[in-house]
Amino acid sequence: xxxxxxxxxxxxxxxxxxxxxxxxxxxxxxxxxxxxxxxxxxxxxxxxxxxxxxxxxxxxxxxxxxxxxxxxxxxxxxxxxxxxxxxxxxxxxxxxxxxxxxxxxxxxxxxxxxxxxxxxxxxxxxxxxxxxxxxxxxxxxxxxxxxxxxxxxxxxxxxxxxxxxxxxxxxxxxxxxxxxxxxxxxxxx
Amino acid sequence: xxxxxxxxxxxxxxxxxxxxxxxxxxxxxxxxxxxxxxxxxxxxxxxxxxxxxxxxxxxxxxxxxxxxxxxxxxxxxxxxxxxxxxxxxxxxxxxxxxxxxxxxxxxxxxxxxxxxxxxxxxxxxxxxxxxxxxxxxxxxxxxxxxxxxxxxxxxxxxxxxxxxxxxxxxxxxxxxxxxxxxxxxxxxxxxxxxxxxxxxxxxxxxxxxxxxxxxxxxxxxxxxxxxxxxxxxxxxxxxxxxxxxxxxxxxxx
Numbered sequence: 001x002x003x004x005x006x007x008x009x010x011x012x013x014x015x016x017x018x019x020x021x022x023x024x025x026x027x028x029x030x031x032x033x034x035x036x037x038x039x040x041x042x043x044x045x046x047x048x049x050x051x052x053x054x055x056x057x058x059x060x061x062x063x064x065x066x067x068x069x070x071x072x073x074x075x076x077x078x079x080x081x082x083x084x085x086x087x088x089x090x091x092x093x094x095x096x097x098x099x100x101x102x103x104x105x106x107x108x109x110x111x112x113x114x115x116x117x118x119x120x121x122x123x124x125x126x127x128x129x130x131x132x133x134x135x136x137x138x139x140x141x142x143x144x145x146x147x148x149x150x151x152x153x154x155x156x157x158x159x160x161x162x163x164x165x166x167x168x169x170x171x172x173x174x175x176x177x178x179x180x181x182x183x184x185x186x187x188x189x
Numbered sequence: 190x191x192x193x194x195x196x197x198x199x200x201x202x203x204x205x206x207x208x209x210x211x212x213x214x215x216x217x218x219x220x221x222x223x224x225x226x227x228x229x230x231x232x233x234x235x236x237x238x239x240x241x242x243x244x245x246x247x248x249x250x251x252x253x254x255x256x257x258x259x260x261x262x263x264x265x266x267x268x269x270x271x272x273x274x275x276x277x278x279x280x281x282x283x284x285x286x287x288x289x290x291x292x293x294x295x296x297x298x299x300x301x302x303x304x305x306x307x308x309x310x311x312x313x314x315x316x317x318x319x320x321x322x323x324x325x326x327x328x329x330x331x332x333x334x335x336x337x338x339x340x341x342x343x344x345x346x347x348x349x350x351x352x353x354x355x356x357x358x359x360x361x362x363x364x365x366x367x368x369x370x371x372x373x374x375x376x377x378x379x380x381x382x383x384x385x386x387x388x389x390x391x392x393x394x395x396x397x398x399x400x401x402x403x404x405x406x407x408x409x410x411x412x413x414x415x416x417x418x419x420x421x422x423x424x425x426x427x428x429x430x431x432x433x434x435x436x437x438x439x440x441x442x
Contacts, residue, residue, distance in 0.1 A: 022255075029248055034240030041241060053243055057251045123236035131233075145203055146230045147237045152205065170203075171196040178229035 010136055013074035020064035029057050032075050035128060036082045043086050043121040055085045075132030083125045122184075130180050134173050141166055142173040193219050202226035336362060339417050341436035348372050351436050353417040355405065362405040364393060366419065371399050372435065376423040381430060382414035383437075390418070390430060415440045 012031055016024045036056050040049035059081050067077055131139045137159060144150045144158070152170065156163040193216075197207040202223045213219040334357045341351040351368040366380055378396035380403055383389070391414055393403040405411075419436040 022252075026248065029251065033243050033247070035238060037243040037247075038238040038241040042238065046244075050244060050247055053247060054251050054254065058254050061255055120236075123232065124238050127233050127236035128238065142233070143237070146233045149203075152200070167196045167200065171199040174199050174202075174226055174229055174233075175195065177233055178225060181229055181232060 009073065009075060009132075009139075013069050016064070016074050017067060017069040020061075020067070022061075025057065025061050025064075028060065028074060028078065032078050033057065035075075036078065039079075039082060039121065039124045039128060040086060042124055043118065044089060048089060052082065052085050052089055055088070056082045059085060072133050073135050076129050079125060079129040079132055083129070086121065086125070126180060126184060127177065130177050134176065137161070138169040138173040141169045142177070145170050146174070192216065195222075198222045199226050202230060334358075337411060337415075337440040337442040339438035339440045341366070341368075341417060341419065341438035344434045344437055348435050351419075351438075353438060353440070355411065355440060362407075362409075364403045364405055364417065365400065366396060366403070366417070367400045368396075368419075368436070369399070371396075374421045374435075376421050376431075378435070379420050379422045379430075381418040381420060382409070382411075383416040383418050384414055385416065385439075387416065387418075390414070392428070392430075411440060411442070 009031065012024070012027055016028060033053060037049055037053045040052040043049070044052070056078065060078055063081070067074065071077075131142065134142065140159070141155055144155045145152065150158075152163055152166045155161075156166045159166070191212075193201070193207070193209060193212055197209065198213075198219060200207045201210055201213055203226075213223055336355040336357050338352065338354040341353055343350055349369050351366065353367070354365045356363050356365060364380065364382075371378070380393045380396050380401070382391045382393060382405075391406070391409060393405070395401075396403075396419060416437060416439055418430075418434050420431050421433045421435060422431050
């Protein structure tokens with residue numbers, strides 16, 4: 001997690017919007033493929049997760065014309081596509097297939113008809129999408145503070161930023177994650 | 190005492206010391222806010238995923254699927270397939286492939302065409318809202334390669350900027366001119382290609398729709414005639430340019 005990575009994510013979003021070349025797709029895969037794979041692995045066996053990653057990036061390429069950088073960073077868009085491909089995966093599985101594995105069955109029972117993605121996966125998708133949506137440097141700051149439990153002073157020094165700036169990014173970022181969380185739970189309640 | 194600002198609430202939720210933090214202990218509203226932020230942070234921690242390296246070869250399969258959009262998922266032979274995703278010299282990879290080399294070359298060229306479209310779009314980055322008139326999709330039906338394009342500047346106050354594109358489809362080059370609205374003129378609109386000095390020109394034909402496609406003569410050198418020009422021509426029987434241009438712009442490949 002570095003400021004270089006932050007610059008890289010933004011550069012990729014711009015590059016993909018202006019010139020969605022196969023090379024830009026490959027770079028997006030290198031940047032976000034591992035994250036999509038990790039999320040998919042929460043939802044299914046690794047072999048199936050590979051398929052989901054493949055379908056996700058094929059979809060990213062085929063719908064590249066519809067990517068609008070003003071609507072959000074590329075990473076958030078990719079996670080949103082991954083969400084659909086994961087949902088497709090569950091829809092395409094037959095009930096008997098799911099019944100074989102108790103854990104998978106649990107996942108299948110947890111989910112509503114419209115959106116067959118388990119809560120844990122849903123959370124992972126939502127958090128990653130929102131983190132990506134925060135953009136940089138807010139995303140990096142929130143991850144350092146919350147996930148890695150770093151102090152704002154440490155982050156400020158590491159990112160060469162005033163502590164006040166770090167605090168305001170952190171506060172706004174966590175506010176948005178919280179709002180999104182409360183929104184999605186109000187909606188499903 | 191005043192409630193704590195949100196930055197302080199977040200800091201307290203994450204276990205940092207804050208000036209005036211003692212207020213939170215006595216204030217139900219601030220405590221509740223801190224608890225809600227703490228729950229949000231907890232949830233982010235629980236849901237965070239550590240990116241896992243996808244298996245080697247996965248990118249190759251993605252590249253192969255994009256290379257071959259039809260149903261057969263048979264990933265064509267081996268490791269070099271990723272190179273098909275490189276915009277550079279797509280034909281090169283076909284050499285040395287055995288029986289299926291023609292098929293493979295054909296597929297690669299298709300993907301190369303996509304890369305070419307993308308590359309030429311980059312040159313038009315300034316005109317971000319440019320309409321892509323002929324969309325070359327992997328696996329899409331009309332296979333057109335974008336050769337060059339131009340933003341046409343308005344030369345009269347009555348029209349808005351317009352766009353032109355040269356595409357190649359089934360070996361035929363076409364100039365596609367796209368205007369927001371066809372103006373009402375005394376006469377008709379004629380589309381030309383001019384040399385850089387606007388001394389020599391080739392008439393391509395009549396523009397009678399807001400999107401008009403005109404065939405380019407086979408041997409025409411676009412480097413020699415890179416300027417797209419749309420003129421108003423009176424019905425006077427004179428085949429030369431009237432000098433009354435509405436739009437003009439240089440093609441860039």
